Amino acid sequence: MWGVALYGFFFMLCCGTIECCWRGASYYHQIEYHQHEHSHQPEQPQKPLEPPKPNYQHEYKPNLDALADAFEDHLFGQPLAYMTVLGAIDGHVTNPNPPKPLVLSLHGPAGTGKNHISRLVVKNLYTNGMESGCVTVKMSTIDYPHHDNISDYKEELVGFIKSKVSECSNHLFIFDEVENTPPGLLDSMRSFLHHHTKVDGVDYRKVIVIFRSNLAAQAIKKHMLESYENGIARKDIKSVDMERLISNEVSGNSDDGFKKARIINSHLVSHFIPFFPLEASHVRQCIQAEFKDRGYESNSLSEDEVLAELQFDGVFSVKGCKNVAEKVSIILFKIKSENRRRNIAIERRIGL
DSSP: HHHHHHHHHHHHHHHSSSSHHHHHHHHHHHHHHHHHHHHHHHOOOOOOOOOOOOOOOBOOOOOHHEEEEEHHHHOOOHHHHHHHHHHHHHHHOOSSOOOEEEEEEEEOTTTSSSSHHHHHHHHTTTTTTGOOOEEEEEEEHSOOOOOOGHHHHHHHHHHHHHHHHHHHHHHHEEEGGGGGGGTGGGGGGGGHHOOOOOOOTBBBTEEEEEEEOOOOOOHHHHHHHHHHHHTOGGGGGGGHHHHHHHHHHHOOOOSOOOOOHHHHTTTOSSSEOOOOOOOOHHHHHHHHHHHTTTOOOHHHHHHHHHHSSEEEEEEEESSTTTTTTHHHHHHHHHHHHHHHHHHHHHHTOOOO
């Protein structure tokens, strides 16, 4: 009996001091096994979190009444552009399910309002105007200067357009100086401009594209001079005649960005819009608007001073209203200087 008790005491003493107990050995073995197994598992690389895609759709806030007012106050001598652009924008914006993107091709001499009308449209469609994430301007001579890189440009443009429309379905693209675009580049946009509900999962039908170009400027000027000499008012010139004239000029020019463009042959341009050369009466309206925007009321004397600083080729202004703002700045400085001298003279007379 005493032997059994002594053996039990010795067994407990051993199990309490060394890892010889079968239960303890089994427990620690399991722990070591799991630790060993865990330490040799390869770490799974964590995928970096993709930043959320920007969404600028909230910046699209069209105000068509304000747009009509802006055209009335700041667009002069362009009856066809006034009616066509305003009507096209109104119809596209108010249609919840347009059949295709709206494509406007603006043509005419420099200074006749192509850039100006684009800014007015953007200002009244997007809360941040030209700074909006829903607006893109591409300059051919800056963005696509090397015609040998046409393949890279096409790939970049396709991806860029898809990305921008994914961020804002009502995106507006402006392509300036289209005549300098590498031939064939615009055709990379063909699938986007067609009557497709979606292309690669993206709906492009609410997009607006504006092409700006001096193409057909000489043909437009010639037509307008003949109309002037024949006593035909510019408001009576038919849109269909001007569209035909511009389309023929664009299609027949072998050196510009529209060369053999399938977007032309496929009739994907919604409207070819002429901008007429401006007469002195239209430039005077530009001068009056510029004075008003600066917070001054003009008069015939100050308007004549500005007109005297501008060049005219017969009946038409050489640069349209392009340099009006700069010339008005000089006249306003003269007015301020004269007022300052007058005030000094008055102060001296009354002894201040």
